[in-house]
Amino acid sequence: MKSSSPLSWLKSREGLYYLALALLLVVILPLALDPFRLNMVGKYLTYAFVAIGLVMCWGKAGILSLGQGVFFGLGGYCMAMFLKLEASTPEATAHQSTPGIPDFMDWNQVTALPWFWEPFHSFSFTLIAVLLVPGLLAFIIGVAMFKRRVSGVYFAIITQAIASILTILIIGQQGYTGGVNGITDLQTLMGWSIRTDAAKTTLYFVGVGTLFVCLFVARWVQNSKFGRILVAMRDQENRVRFSGYDVAAFKIFIFCLAAMFAGVGGALFTLQVGFMSPSFVGIVPSIEMVVFCALGGRYSLLGGVYGALLVNAAKSGFSESFPELWPYAMGALFIGVVLAFPNGLAGLYRRYVMPLEDRLFSRKPAARPARPEPARREDKTLPDHLSVEKP
Amino acid sequence: MKQRNHRTPGRARRLLAGLAALPALVALASPAFAAGPPTAEVNTTDLAVTDDTVKVGILHSITGTMAISEIGSVQAEKLAIKQINESGGVLGRQIEFVQEDGASDWPTFAEKTRKLLRQDKVAAIFGCWTSASRKAVLPVMEQFNGMLYYPTFYEGLEQSPNVIYTGQEATQQILAGIDWAVKEKGAKTFYLLGSDYIWPRTSNKIARKHIEKKGLKVVGEEYYPLGHTQFNSVINKIKLRKPDVIFASVVGGSNVAFYKQMKAAGVDFTDESPLLLTISVTEDEIRGIGGENVNGIYASMKYFQSLDNANNKEFVAAFKDAYGDDMVIGDVTQAAYLGPWLWKMAVEKAGSFDIDKIREASPGIEFKKAPEGYVRIHENHHLWSKTRIGRAQSNGQYEVVYETKELMEPDPFPEGYQ
Numbered sequence: 053m054k055s056s057s058p059l060s061w062l063k064s065r066e067g068l069y070y071l072a073l074a075l076l077l078v079v080i081l082p083l084a085l086d087p088f089r090l091n092m093v094g095k096y097l098t099y100a101f102v103a104i105g106l107v108m109c110w111g112k113a114g115i116l117s118l119g120q121g122v123f124f125g126l127g128g129y130c131m132a133m134f135l136k137l138e139a140s141t142p143e144a145t146a147h148q149s150t151p152g153i154p155d156f157m158d159w160n161q162v163t164a165l166p167w168f169w170e171p172f173h174s175f176s177f178t179l180i181a182v183l184l185v186p187g188l189l190a191f192i193i194g195v196a197m198f199k200r201r202v203s204g205v206y207f208a209i210i211t212q213a214i215a216s217i218l219t220i221l222i223i224g225q226q227g228y229t230g231g232v233n234g235i236t237d238l239q240t241l242m243g244w245s246i247r248t249d250a251a252k253t254t255l256y257f258v259g260v261g262t263l264f265v266c267l268f269v270a271r272w273v274q275n276s277k278f279g280r281i282l283v284a285m286r287d288q289e290n291r292v293r294f295s296g297y298d299v300a301a302f303k304i305f306i307f308c309l310a311a312m313f314a315g316v317g318g319a320l321f322t323l324q325v326g327f328m329s330p331s332f333v334g335i336v337p338s339i340e341m342v343v344f345c346a347l348g349g350r351y352s353l354l355g356g357v358y359g360a361l362l363v364n365a366a367k368s369g370f371s372e373s374f375p376e377l378w379p380y381a382m383g384a385l386f387i388g389v390v391l392a393f394p395n396g397l398a399g400l401y402r403r404y405v406m407p408l409e410d411r412l413f414s415r416k417p418a419a420r421p422a423r424p425e426p427a428r429r430e431d432k433t434l435p436d437h438l439s440v441e442k443p
Numbered sequence: 444m445k446q447r448n449h450r451t452p453g454r455a456r457r458l459l460a461g462l463a464a465l466p467a468l469v470a471l472a473s474p475a476f477a478a479g480p481p482t483a484e485v486n487t488t489d490l491a492v493t494d495d496t497v498k499v500g501i502l503h504s505i506t507g508t509m510a511i512s513e514i515g516s517v518q519a520e521k522l523a524i525k526q527i528n529e530s531g532g533v534l535g536r537q538i539e540f541v542q543e544d545g546a547s548d549w550p551t552f553a554e555k556t557r558k559l560l561r562q563d564k565v566a567a568i569f570g571c572w573t574s575a576s577r578k579a580v581l582p583v584m585e586q587f588n589g590m591l592y593y594p595t596f597y598e599g600l601e602q603s604p605n606v607i608y609t610g611q612e613a614t615q616q617i618l619a620g621i622d623w624a625v626k627e628k629g630a631k632t633f634y635l636l637g638s639d640y641i642w643p644r645t646s647n648k649i650a651r652k653h654i655e656k657k658g659l660k661v662v663g664e665e666y667y668p669l670g671h672t673q674f675n676s677v678i679n680k681i682k683l684r685k686p687d688v689i690f691a692s693v694v695g696g697s698n699v700a701f702y703k704q705m706k707a708a709g710v711d712f713t714d715e716s717p718l719l720l721t722i723s724v725t726e727d728e729i730r731g732i733g734g735e736n737v738n739g740i741y742a743s744m745k746y747f748q749s750l751d752n753a754n755n756k757e758f759v760a761a762f763k764d765a766y767g768d769d770m771v772i773g774d775v776t777q778a779a780y781l782g783p784w785l786w787k788m789a790v791e792k793a794g795s796f797d798i799d800k801i802r803e804a805s806p807g808i809e810f811k812k813a814p815e816g817y818v819r820i821h822e823n824h825h826l827w828s829k830t831r832i833g834r835a836q837s838n839g840q841y842e843v844v845y846e847t848k849e850l851m852e853p854d855p856f857p858e859g860y861q
Contacts, residue, residue, distance in 0.1 A: 088561045092554065147856065159600055159641055161648070224639060224668060232640045232669065233575040234549065237582055247586050326582055329549050329575065371551075372558065375544040379506050 061275075065409075069354055070267070077260045087249040094256035095324045096364035100263055101317025102341045103348060103356030104270050105310030110342070111350035112274060113306045114286030115203070119211030120314050120341045122218050123186035125333030127315025129222075129229075130185055132328035133169060134178040135238035135246075154235070160227035169228075175242060182319040183312050190311030194304035201300070203289075212335055219334040234329025238322070246323055259320050263357070266313050270353050273309065282306060314341075347389050349398025358397055479535025485795045488588075491564040492796050497536040499524070499783070500543065500559035502570030502580075507547025508695075513572045515727055516594050516779035517542070518766050520569045523783035526761070533787045534796070541565060549579040556580045560587040566796045567592065569782040572775070574598060574641055581606070588798050592782030594775050596722070596744065598645035599855035604802055607785060608825045608853070609818075610778040611745050613646045614860065615851040616722045619830035620743030621653050623845055624688050624720055632660045634686035634717070636677060636693060639666035643692035646722060649860045650690055656859075662686050667693070672700035678708045681717065691721040698728055702736040712739030712835075725773030726839060734839035746777040746815040747833045747841040758814035771839065777814050784810055785820065817850075825853030 061067055081093055102120050109115045142152040150163045157165070171177045193214065197207055222229045230236070238246070245251055273279055285292045285299055293299045322328045331337065340363075348359020366385060370378035393400045479485070482494050491498035501520050503513035524538045532538060541563045543555040552571065559565045560583065567590045571577045574597055584591050584605040591606045599612035624630040633654050637643025643666065651661050662684045665677055674697075681689060693701050705712075705719075712719055719740040726748050729737055748759060748771060758780065763770055785808060790796055793804035808820045819827040827850040833841025 088557060091557075095554070156641070159598075159645060220668065226640065226644075232573075233578045236578040239582070247582065325550055325553060327550070327553070327579060329579070331548055331550070368554070371544050371546065371555075375542050376505055378544065379546075 070264075073354060073357065074260075074264065077263075078257070082253070082256070087253060090256055091249075091252040091324065092368060093361070093365075094252065094259050095321065096361050097256075097259045097263055097357075098317040098321035098324060099341060099344055099364060100357040100360040101266055101320070102314045103345045103360040104263075104266055104353055105313035106342060106345040107350055107353050107356040108270055108273065108282075108313075109306050109310035110345065111352070111356075112279065112286065113282040113303060115303060115307060116205075116208045116342070117211045117307070117310065117338075118208045118335070118342060119213075119215040119338050120310070121333050121335075121338035122211075122215050123190060123311040123314035124318040124321070124337075124341070125218065125222075125328070125330070126186045126189065127182045127318030128322040128328040128332060129235070129318075130172070130178055130181040130315070131319035131322040132235040132238060133172040134175060135241060135322065136235050137169065137173055138242070139237060139239050154230075155237070156230045156233065156235070157227055160231075162227040166228050182315050186311040186315035186318075187308045190308040191304060194300075194307045198300040198303040198307075203303075212338070215333060215335050215338045219330045222330040222333060230329070232330065234327055234331070236327040236329075238326050241323065247326060252324065255320070255323050259324070262316060262320065266316065267353055267357070270309075270313075273306075274353070278302070278305075343386060345396075347386070347396050349396030349401075351395065352398035355396055355398030355401075362397070479532075480794070485534055485790075486797065487795070488797050488799075489564060490566045490796050492536065492566060495536055496539050497533055497796060498539050498541060498563055498565050499786075500556075500563065500565040500568040500570065501540050502543050502545055502552065502555055502559065502568055503572060504545045504547040504576075505542075506544055509545075509547040509572055509576075511731070512695075512727065512775070513545075515770075515773060515776035516570075516572060518770075519594075519762070519772075519776045519780035520783055522762060522765055523780050525765075527783055527787050533790050534794075538783070545570070545576055549573075549575050552576040553579045553583050556583045556589070557587070560584075560589045565589070566790075566798075567786045567801075569594075569779065569786075571595070577601075577606070590786070590798050590801055592779075592786060594779035594782060596774060596778075598642040599857070600645065602823050602825075602855050604824070605798075606824060607782070607805060607820065608855075609781045609785065610775060611828060611830070611851075612825055612853050612855045613642075613649050614854050614857045615745070615828065615830055616743050617646055617650050618653055619847050619851055620720055620722065620741075620832065621650060621690070623743070623832050624718065624741075625657060625659065627845065628687070628715070628718055630659070630687040630718065632662045632684075632686045633688045633690050634662055634681055634684065635664040636689060636691050637666055638671070638692065638694045638697055639668050643694070643723075646692050647690070649857065652860045667697060669695060669697065671697050674701045674704045675708070678704060678710070682708070686717050689717050689719045691719060692723045693721075694723050696731075698724060699732050702732050702740075706736050712737065715739070724835075725775065726771040726841065727773035727776070729835065729839045730771055734835070734837040737835045738837040740835045741844075742833050742835065742841060743830060744774040744833070745828045745830055746772075746774045747831060747843055748772045749833070749840050749843060750815065750831070751843070752814075752816055754812050754816065755814040781810060781813055781818060781826075784813075785818075789820075819850070821853050823853060823855060825855060827852060 082090055102124050106120060109117055136154045140152060140154045145151045145155060148155065148158040150158055153165050197210060223231050240246060281292060281297060281302055285302060289299060344360040344363050345356050347363055349355030367382060370381040374381065482492055486492040501517060503517045504510050505514060505517060524540055527533060528537050541559060543559060545552040545555060556568065559568055569592045571580055571593050572595050577593055580591065581603055585603065589605055592609055593606050594609050596610040596616055597612060599614065635647040635650060637647055647664060654661055663680060721740055721742050724737065724742055759772060762772055788808050788810065789801045789805045792808060793800035805820045806822045810818050815828060821827055830847045830851050831843050832845040834844050835841055
C-alpha cells in the first residue's frame, strides 16, 4: 500500500463513511432516543458483530455459515455463566436445597457446581472464554471441514446441523445449562447493576466502542494481502491452491475470526438483555443473522452493521404496529430486498448514491464523464480503493 | 390457529344481553358510567390513566410455535376486558389494551414488557404462557414495578411480588390427582412420563415424593425432548412393567404422536389398565390430538369446559358468541379470563391503580363469579382453587368425575417435596 501511516485511510472517503457511522451511533442516536429505545439499539448492535463476521467470512471469503448463532450463543453463555454465579451467592439462594448454586441447578436436583462452571467465577477468565470458546469450536469445525475441502452448500448444511445439535444439547442438559428457559435473572457485573438506565447507556457505548474495534480489525484484515488472498480464494479457489497457498488454513483463520466476533456480540447481548437462552443458538436466529448481512450488503462491512440495525429496528417497529401481521411485513421486506437489489443496501448505495456524491464533491467536474462506468462501482471482487490503485 | 369471527349485529346484541348479568358483581365500587375518583388520587405513579381511560397490556405469542396455545388466552383476556368495560370499567375508567406479540421468543417477551411498562406505562399486563417467557419477563417486571397476571399452570418455585399467578402451581394439580387415583382407582404403581423441561421435571419430582410417602411405587420415570415424536420404546416399557397409572406431562406437539402411538399399540384407555392421568392435556390440546385418540384418559386440573355451574355456562356462552361456536375452552384460557377481573377487583379494593397498593390489596380478594366456581387470592399471590378430575370423551370434552371438597391451598415452595 502506498499510504505512509496505517490510519491515513481515515482521511479518504471511506474514512468519512466510518465517521458518519460513529456520528450516528455516538452522537445522534443517544441524543434522539430515550433510554429505552437506545437500549434496544444497543441490543441490535450486538447482532452487528455477527454481521461483520459474516461479511468477512461469506462476503469476502465465500464461506457461507448458517450457524453463526452457535458462536453468538457460546459467547453469550460464557458471559451469562459469570453473571449467574455472581447472582447466586449463598445469601441470595438461601431458600434452595443447596444454597450457592444457580437456581435452575437446584430445580434439577444438581447438588454441586459442575466443574466447567468453576472457572467462570473469574471475570478475566470469562473475557478470555468469550473469545476462545467460540474460536476454538470454529477451529475444530474448520479443521474438520476445510482440510477435507468441504465447502459451499455442504459446509452451510453442516453448520446448520451444528446449530441444531448445540440447541438440543443445551436444552437436554438443563441441570447444567438452564434448558429451554436459559440462564435468567442476571443482575450485576462485579457489583455494578446492569439493569439501570445508566448502566444500559454505558453498555451501549461500550458496545459501540467494541464494534469499532472489530470494524477496524476486520478492515485491516480485509485490506491486507491476506484479505486479497481471501477474495482470490472465493473467486478461484483452485488457482490459489496451485499458486502454493494453503487454502484451508486461510479459511480456518477467517472462520475463527468471524466466530470470535460473534462471541463478543453474544457476550454484549447477554449484558444488554440480562439473560441468555437457547433461542439465540438455533437454526432460525442463525439464518436471521445471515439475512442482516444479506440485506445490508454482504460485501461491505458497514453494510452489515446497517443491515443488522435496520432489520432489527424494522422487526420491533412492525411488530409493535401490526402485532398480527408483522411476520408478513418482514417476509415482504426480505423478498423485496433480494429481488430488487441483490447486493443489499451497500450495493444500492454504491450504484445510486455514490455517483451523486461524486458529482457533488468532485473538485474536477470535467473529469466526470471520463470516469469509469458505474459497473465498476458494482464490482464485487475488489473494494473500491483497490481497483483504482496503480502500482 | 383459527380465529373465526362470525359475529353479526344480532349476535352482538345477544351477547350484550347475555352479559347484562355480569355487571351486577362488579358494580360494588362505583355505579356504572359514573365518573370515578380524580386521576391524581388513583394514579400517583405516572401510569397511563386518564379521567376516563386506563391502559393495560396484553402480551402473548400470536405468531410462532406457541401461538396455537396462547391465542385462547388472548381471546379470554379481551373478552373479560370487554365485559368489564360494558359494566362501567374500573374506577369509572374504560380499559384500553395495548397488544404486543411475544412471537414465541423469550427475549422478545422481555423487550415488549419493557416497552409496555416504560413507553405505554400500562397499569397491568396480562400475558406470558411458557415458564421460559415468564422467567424472561420477571426481571423487567420487578425492575419497573409492573403487575403481571400469569395464566398457565406451572411448576411453582416462584413467588414474585410483581406477578399474580391465576393458574395452578404444581402441587395443587398433582397431589389431588394422585390422591384420587389411589383412593378411587386403587392405584399402587406409577409410571412418570414427561417432556424434558422444568415443568414436567418439577411436577414429577413432586409426584414421586407424594407417591413414595404413601408407600407406593414409581416403576419408571422418563423424559423426552420437546417436539419428540417417537414413543414406541416407552410404550413397550410401559407394557412390560404394567403400571397401574401412567402419569403424563408431555406437552405440545409431542402429545399428538404419543396418544396416537399408544392407540396404535393397542392400548385402549377406556379399559383403564393402565389408567392414564395427565396434567397437560386440556380441551385445546385434544383438538390437535383428536378426541378418538384420548377417549378415556383422565386429566387433573382446575377447570373443564363442561363444568356444570351457572357462572361457567354464562362464560362459555359469551366466549362462543364472541369467537364462534367451534371454540373450545381449556384450563389456561379460563385462568386468563380471571386476570382482568382480579385486577379490577384489586384496583377497586385499593381505590388506586398504583402497583404497590394493588399488591397490598390483592391477597384475600374473592372472585365468586369465576367460571371455575370460586377463587381467592392467597398471600403468596397464587389462587386458592378446587382441583377436578375429568375423563376425556371422544367428542373432545371432559366429563367431570371428581372435584376436591375443599379449595386446594397454593404452595409454590412445598416443604418435603423439593
